Amino acid sequence: MTAPQIVWLxxxxxxxxxxxxxxxxQAGPVIPVYVLDDDAPGDHAIGGAARWWLHQSLDSLSRDLGKHRSRIVLRRGDAASELIQLAKEVGAQCVHxxxxxxxxxxxxxxxxxxEVNLVLHDGNYLLPAGAVTTGSGDPYKIYTPFSKAVLDEMPPREPLPAPDTISLPERWPDSDDLADWGLLPSKPDWAGGMRAFWQVGEAAAHDRLEEWSGMVADYDDGRNLPSIDGSSRLSPHLHWGEISPAQVWHRLHGRRGQGWATFAKEIIWRDYAQNVIAQFPDYPRKSYRDGYGDLWRSRKPARNDLQTWQRGMTGYPVVDAGMRQLWQTGWMHNRVRMITASFLVKHLLIDWREGERWFWDCLVDADxxxxxxxxxxxxxxGVDSNMFPRIMAPLTQSEKFDAGDYIREFVPELSSLPDEVIHxxxxxxxxxYPPKMIGHKEARERALSAYRKSRG
Known part of the structure; x- marks a missing residue:
């Protein structure tokens, strides 16, 4: 019998x-393998909300494979070592x-x-990282020229169909039981809001794409209005690879209006982020620009403020609505992500890495x-970033983007207030509902003063 082919998921x-x-x-019997490796990523092991999604997604894919009488082999430990050992165990010819x-x-x-014949394929992004370069042949660091270069290469390749048949190995290697991994919260079970908000898996991703295809024309305006949720909500499906960007592009490409053009740039932003970490592997851990270390308040005095922000009790309704949406659903509206992040970094002068770690643990689409x-x-x-002195005004942002109903949903203490005062x-x-932990004017002046001092 033909040697089995391992698919490393x-x-x-x-x-x-x-x-x-x-x-x-096409090459032979297939053994799909997922290895849960919590050690190799260090401080970026899969976070709590993402683990919930992973369980659901693996379960969904397992059921899809079951229609072909196939399955996923689950292992836990060092991913590379487990794959090398498994390849020897089953006599695999190749790992894809x-x-x-x-x-x-x-x-x-x-x-x-x-150690083994590893064949790497491209398929999680529109183009491989490094595929487009500057005139001098260097990778792009700035998004705008990068985006233009990617658009020049579009459309992406045509999506591949699912395999008609999947040949089975003569024997299946031992596998962990998904339930034994403890990816789902139990004591307490805090995932009720995520279960109510999300459908997980490949079929759910395509269902959402079909629904979104009728809404994308309004994306340019709707994406900024949290009360109507004009976002695609495809981000976790794309992150976990339940759908590919090529599939999304070909389904939506050619739609008239600014909505598709704007959304296309959001897809390209995913590619841009991979190009950045390909150049700067520690980018989510280390500031690209020097001289910001003195800007942040020291960790101990800022600890209570950080916890207040995390709990959604800052006294700024749109900020708190976003933080509570994050906790309940594992996701946050894009406009509100910017508002809440700016509040932490500039109103509270807390190191951006504290926010990155919190989002990493709470987002189902944490990437x-x-x-x-x-x-x-x-x-x-960052290498390409907003200037620090540009400080978002959360109260103005809330009113400008009509966040009243969004606040009523996630800050129920204020649900009876009219639009005139709810922001x-x-x-x-x-x-x-708590008072503001710091006034906007005071926070702005403190941030600008700290910035000037950090600049020497």
Whole structure:
């Protein structure tokens, strides 16, 4: 019998337009493998909310494979070592995988390739990192020229179909039981809001894409209005690879209006983030620009303020609505992500890495590249970033983008307030809702003063 082909799964949990599955299925019997490696990523092991999503996504893919009488082999430990050992155990001819750019996955890819025949495929992004370069042949660091260069290469390749058949190995190697991994919260079970908000898996991703295809024309305006939720909500499906960006692009490409053009740039932003971490592997951990270390308040005095922000009790309704949405659903509206992040970094002068770590643990779409690039953009420390002195005014943002109903949903203490006051309730109408932890004018002046001092 033909030697089996291992498909190494990570953030590519789909069958359609999955180049590793496609090529492996044509070459011989397929053994899909997922290795839960919590040590190699160090402080970026999969966070709590993402672990919930991973469980659901693996379970969904397992059921899809079951229709072909196939299954996923689950192992836990050092991913590279487990794959090398498994390949020897089953006599695998080849390990197929979609290329990943996180530093721990790049190290694992090198280790596996040193021991077995590893074939890396591209499929999680529109283009491989480094595929477009400047006139001098260097990787792009700035988003705008990068985006233009990617657009010049579009459309992406046509998506691949799911395999018609998947040949089975003569015997299946031992596998962990998914339930034994403890990915789901139990004591307490805090995932009720996520279960109510999300459908997980490849079929759910395509259902959401179909629904979104009728809404994308309004994206340019709707994406900024949290009360109507004009976002695609495709981000976790794309992050976990339940759908590919090529599938999204070909489904939506050609739609008239600014909505599609704006959304296309959001897809390209995912590619940009991978290009950044390919150049600067520690980018989500280390400021790109020097001289910001003295800007942040020391960790101990800022601890209570950090916890107040995390709990959504800052006294700024739109900030608190966002933080509570994050905790309840594992996701936050894009406009509100910027407002809450700016508040932490500039109103509270707390190091952006504290926010990056909190989002990493709470987001179902927590992505090493995207999360780090977004936080460094808002903090002004990034290779391409907003200037620190540009300080978002949360009260103005809330009113400008009509966040009243959004606040009513996630800050129920204020649900009875009219639009005229809900963005900035007067003291006598706040009830049990807390006062502002710091005034906007005071926070702005403190931030600008600290910035000037940090600049010498």
């Amino acid at each position: 990570r953030r590519d949990l789909r069958l359609a337009d999955q180049p590793a599955f496609h090529d492996a299925a 995988a979609i290329r990943h750019y996180e530093p721990w996955w790049r190290a694992a890819q090198r280790k596996v390739a040193g 090493y590249g995207n999360n780090g690039v977004n936080w460094q953009w808002i903090s002004g420390t 900035d309730p007067p003291d006598d109408q706040r009830g049990d």
